[in-house]
Amino acid sequence: MEVVLNSLTPAILEHQPMRKLIIQLLIVILVLSGSIGYVFVNRATPASSCTIASLTTQVGNGTLSYSQVGNGRSILLLHGLFADKEQWNTMMCRLSEVGYRAIAPDLPGYGNSNGFTLSDYALENQTTLLHELMEKLRIKSFDLAGSSMGGAIAHLYAQRYPNQVRTLAFIGSPLGIVDWASSFKEAIFQGINPFIPITKEQFALEISLLFFTPPTIPDSVIAEKVNDYITRNQHYQQVWDIVNLYDDILCQGVPTQLPTFTIWGEEDKIYDISGANRLQECIAGARVIQLPKAGHLVLIENADEAASKYVEFLQTARGR
Numbered sequence: 001m002e003v004v005l006n007s008l009t010p011a012i013l014e015h016q017p018m019r020k021l022i023i024q025l026l027i028v029i030l031v032l033s034g035s036i037g038y039v040f041v042n043r044a045t046p047a048s049s050c051t052i053a054s055l056t057t058q059v060g061n062g063t064l065s066y067s068q069v070g071n072g073r074s075i076l077l078l079h080g081l082f083a084d085k086e087q088w089n090t091m092m093c094r095l096s097e098v099g100y101r102a103i104a105p106d107l108p109g110y111g112n113s114n115g116f117t118l119s120d121y122a123l124e125n126q127t128t129l130l131h132e133l134m135e136k137l138r139i140k141s142f143d144l145a146g147s148s149m150g151g152a153i154a155h156l157y158a159q160r161y162p163n164q165v166r167t168l169a170f171i172g173s174p175l176g177i178v179d180w181a182s183s184f185k186e187a188i189f190q191g192i193n194p195f196i197p198i199t200k201e202q203f204a205l206e207i208s209l210l211f212f213t214p215p216t217i218p219d220s221v222i223a224e225k226v227n228d229y230i231t232r233n234q235h236y237q238q239v240w241d242i243v244n245l246y247d248d249i250l251c252q253g254v255p256t257q258l259p260t261f262t263i264w265g266e267e268d269k270i271y272d273i274s275g276a277n278r279l280q281e282c283i284a285g286a287r288v289i290q291l292p293k294a295g296h297l298v299l300i301e302n303a304d305e306a307a308s309k310y311v312e313f314l315q316t317a318r319g320r
Contacts, residue, residue, distance in 0.1 A: 070096025
């Protein structure tokens with residue numbers, strides 16, 4: 001993406017209608033690089049000055065891959081189930097542009113992070129390994145944000161290490177607060193798990209549930225992803241079973257006292273917007289923004305707006 005965009009003139013990139021058109025045209029080639037995730041389109045920043053570093057470090061018994069960009073106050077960003085760090089690319093660049101250091105790992109066992117066991121997929125074990133990562137990076141205090149499953153992990157981390165986390169944010173609806181939306185349940189009742197598609201049609205269903213405006217994806221990419229889900233089906237089913245043990249985790253344990261922020265898409269077909277009310281019941285004082293014309297993956301589809309609203313929240317909590 002950066003190579004393509006660097007060849008465009010600054011005048012074109014600064015022209016908003018043209019910029020949107022360019023992004024739309026490129027969306028078909030901005031496909032997942034690396035792991036098979038439930039995010040199949042990675043929309044990188046159009047700002048050519050943003051260079052995201054890709055790094056690795058030993059954590060636990062495996063090798064953890066992570067992205068990093070910017071300087072200043074640190075923010076740790078956690079992706080969702082069967083996803084990877086690249087889905088944060090645009091938001092990372094937006095955060096770095098306003099003075100933050102953004103860090104997004106491939107969670108243990110996901111993306112390019114390898115060498116981990118099945119037990120490492122338990123969300124409590126994910127927090128342990130992430131704590132080791134932050135210790136290795138010598139970051140003693142940071143803001144923490146997650147998407148979907150990453151939101152549940154972020155919440156567990158904040159409960160376990162409250163003195164290390166400045167603020168907690170859910171960029172898109174989090175796992176662990178409300179049951180699956182009716183559209184998702186309907187597929188499950190038909191014997192289809194949209195997160196583990198084994199046909200082209202099931203893949204299309206997954207995309208339609210995740211995005212408000214589904215992107216167009218080349219048939220060759222769809223075939224590759226579906227083949228991986230078929231070949232490694234047992235593994236995906238095992239991870240799915242583990243993660244589904246945490247369907248009410250945000251309402252359990254000691255309620256967090258951290259400043260908490262949520263962006264929830266009004267058209268979310270994974271976790272219905274009505275779940276925002278329960279989130280505020282379980283996390284007293286949590287600020288919730290309901291984003292119109294937005295689905296589950298606001299960190300990709302609504303990245304600029306999500307970043308802007310998140311920065312506004314961070315600025316109000318700057319004193320912590």
